[in-house]
Amino acid sequence: MILLFITSSLLLFVGVRIFKWVRNYLQARSYGLPIILLPVSFNEPLWMVFRPLFAWVEYLPFGLGNWYLYTTMGWPTEDGSRSLRRYGENLVLCSPVDNIIATCEPAVVQKVWTETRDIWRMPESQSQLFTFFGQNVSSTHGEDWKRHRKVTVQAFNERTMVGVWSEAKRQTKALKLTLEKERERSLGRVRSTFDILAMQVLAVVAFGQETELTSVPKGHKMSLMESMGFILKHVLLTVVFNSLQAPAFLLPSVLRKLKVSVAEVRLYMEELVLAHMKSTSKPSVLRTRPASLIEAIVSANELEKRGDSSGKPRSYLTDSELYGNIFVFNLGGYETTAATLTFALPFLALHPEIQTWIAEEIDTHAKTHASGKDEESDLGYNDVYPRLLRTRALMYETLRFASPAPLFVKTPLVPVNIDVTTPSGPRTISVKPGTLMGMNQYGAHLSPRWGSDAETFNPKRFISVDEEGEERFQMPEGPAYTAWMIGPRMCPARKFSQVEFAGIMAELLKDWRVEIVREGGESEGEARERVNKVLRDEKYFNVSAHLRRPEVAGVRFVRRS
Numbered sequence: 214m215i216l217l218f219i220t221s222s223l224l225l226f227v228g229v230r231i232f233k234w235v236r237n238y239l240q241a242r243s244y245g246l247p248i249i250l251l252p253v254s255f256n257e258p259l260w261m262v263f264r265p266l267f268a269w270v271e272y273l274p275f276g277l278g279n280w281y282l283y284t285t286m287g288w289p290t291e292d293g294s295r296s297l298r299r300y301g302e303n304l305v306l307c308s309p310v311d312n313i314i315a316t317c318e319p320a321v322v323q324k325v326w327t328e329t330r331d332i333w334r335m336p337e338s339q340s341q342l343f344t345f346f347g348q349n350v351s352s353t354h355g356e357d358w359k360r361h362r363k364v365t366v367q368a369f370n371e372r373t374m375v376g377v378w379s380e381a382k383r384q385t386k387a388l389k390l391t392l393e394k395e396r397e398r399s400l401g402r403v404r405s406t407f408d409i410l411a412m413q414v415l416a417v418v419a420f421g422q423e424t425e426l427t428s429v430p431k432g433h434k435m436s437l438m439e440s441m442g443f444i445l446k447h448v449l450l451t452v453v454f455n456s457l458q459a460p461a462f463l464l465p466s467v468l469r470k471l472k473v474s475v476a477e478v479r480l481y482m483e484e485l486v487l488a489h490m491k492s493t494s495k496p497s498v499l500r501t502r503p504a505s506l507i508e509a510i511v512s513a514n515e516l517e518k519r520g521d522s523s524g525k526p527r528s529y530l531t532d533s534e535l536y537g538n539i540f541v542f543n544l545g546g547y548e549t550t551a552a553t554l555t556f557a558l559p560f561l562a563l564h565p566e567i568q569t570w571i572a573e574e575i576d577t578h579a580k581t582h583a584s585g586k587d588e589e590s591d592l593g594y595n596d597v598y599p600r601l602l603r604t605r606a607l608m609y610e611t612l613r614f615a616s617p618a619p620l621f622v623k624t625p626l627v628p629v630n631i632d633v634t635t636p637s638g639p640r641t642i643s644v645k646p647g648t649l650m651g652m653n654q655y656g657a658h659l660s661p662r663w664g665s666d667a668e669t670f671n672p673k674r675f676i677s678v679d680e681e682g683e684e685r686f687q688m689p690e691g692p693a694y695t696a697w698m699i700g701p702r703m704c705p706a707r708k709f710s711q712v713e714f715a716g717i718m719a720e721l722l723k724d725w726r727v728e729i730v731r732e733g734g735e736s737e738g739e740a741r742e743r744v745n746k747v748l749r750d751e752k753y754f755n756v757s758a759h760l761r762r763p764e765v766a767g768v769r770f771v772r773r774s
């Protein structure tokens with residue numbers, strides 16, 4: 214009886230999936246775009262948890278497992294420009310769950326992602342992923358999103374930037390590169406170094422917390438660093454199992470630790486918000502400029518609360534929304550910058566001529582301020598940062614090859630007509646609610662639209678020289694560049710991350726050169742080839758870009774003469 218029930222349920226499940234798959238396929242055909250058939254979609258959280266068990270599929274003969282790549286949201290990180298070159302700038306991923314039109318055609322990207330009317334939305338399956346601490350600026354849309362954005366964006370003021378600049382420099386100095394043993398690092402160690410560094414910058418600038426992040430304060434079971442790091446590392450498990458109401462002793466150890474981590478981070482946030490609420494409740498403090506991101510958000514929120522008159526829609530954030538935003542600032546704030554820095558160093562080591570070009574700029578502008586405290590202050594930030602154009606170009610070029618955000622998906626609330634290029638020419642397609650548009654960032658960033666050197670690492674493409682010989686930062690015309698996204702939902706912390714990157718690079722490159730570490734007996738050329746391969750072919754996505762084998766490549770800091 215039970216067997217019959219299980220068999221018929223299974224048959225029903227498979228039947229419904231096949232029906233939906235055929236329906237989606239017929240819809241996909243109407244677009245006239247190349248179609249890749251997928252038995253599952255990355256929008257199915259359970260599949261994402263069990264996906265690693267099916268990795269063998271990729272090794273099936275005759276390309277039978279080619280679909281596997283496209284069943285993770287971060288597929289463009291692994292794919293690079295391969296799908297673009299094979300299928301063109303638009304293709305459809307057709308599964309029983311949904312059709313995703315993956316695009317990197319600049320005009321399509323422009324139309325969908327800069328639309329100011331509230332007609333495109335991230336599907337719930339994605340927008341609600343990181344809401345375990347509360348709704349936030351990334352999970353909301355429409356009027357709710359405007360409320361979150363209005364309050365949180367106030368944190369990114371110029372005073373914050375001075376804080377980011379000086380903290381980035383202070384933390385870089387503390388890396389102790391003067392000690393011989395600290396100078397040679399595998400890319401795995403480079404990543405953990407920058408993870409801690411970026412988190413420390415965030416802790417000080419965002420939370421106003423100067424204390425040791427790895428210590429466990431009274432009343433806590435884990436340090437902020439360990440609990441936050443554990444959640445981010447196991448973010449998928451958190452998404453799927455966080456709401457599971459099972460006694461701790463029944464859970465495997467990883468889920469037990471996850472539950473403790475979530476509770477710990479919540480407690481840290483409650484303590485911080487409480488502390489800042491106390492200080493911002495004084496009217497004199499409310500009028501002064503905020504000192505940390507949280508303080509800025511709490512102050513802005515308190516002001517909104519005071520101005521709130523009954524009858525009007527609520528303009529402030531609730532406590533859980535505050536926590537939701539603080540968490541999402543951490544999520545967006547530390548992995549992204551740490552990943553970019555981790556890729557930038559080996560790219561520099563592989564391209565010594567680019568390194569010299571950037572060091573030249575740092576010598577000209579940053580070293581003149583190396584006279585004590587000034588360089589870490591507003592003076593350093595105001596005088597030096599705007600002049601580090603080549604350093605900014607390094608960040609843009611690194612993100613072109615190693616973006617932490619590979620694919621963005623949105624679905625329309627009403628049918629929208631979009632002009633796309635198909636293999637048989639231009640065509641207008643109607644994208645209906647439920648169909649997803651996915652922006653393939655790696656395709657856009659490595660497209661031949663960047664020129665014949667699209668796949669060559671060359672930050673100089675972002676610098677132009679005017680008639681007086683003045684250098685300017687300039688976006689090349691033609692290709693789409695969307696590392697921080699474009700349009701109303703673009704990253705509110707673009708400048709924050711640029712200032713942090715420039716501060717760290719300026720501090721490092723003013724005294725040090727970065728070189729590739731050679732393995733025993735390897736020639737310079739062989740070492741370069743090995744590291745190049747690791748960087749280009751062994752990336753994957755987990756909240757940001759990571760390397761599969763970061764231990765097999767390394768860099769060495771050599772003091773500049």
Ligand code: HEM
Binds near residue numbers: 545553698
């Ligand atoms: C290299 C550094 C960074 C990159 C490449 C980056 C990239 C992005 C991208 C592409 C988006 C748009 C996502 C979407 O449309 O769904 C975004 C949004 C966001 N980022 Fe960043 N980001 C970086 C650093 C940061 C930092 C340092 C913070 C915080 C301190 C931050 C906070 C956020 C937030 C809160 C959003 C959501 C905005 C909204 O939906 O209105 N990001 N970021």
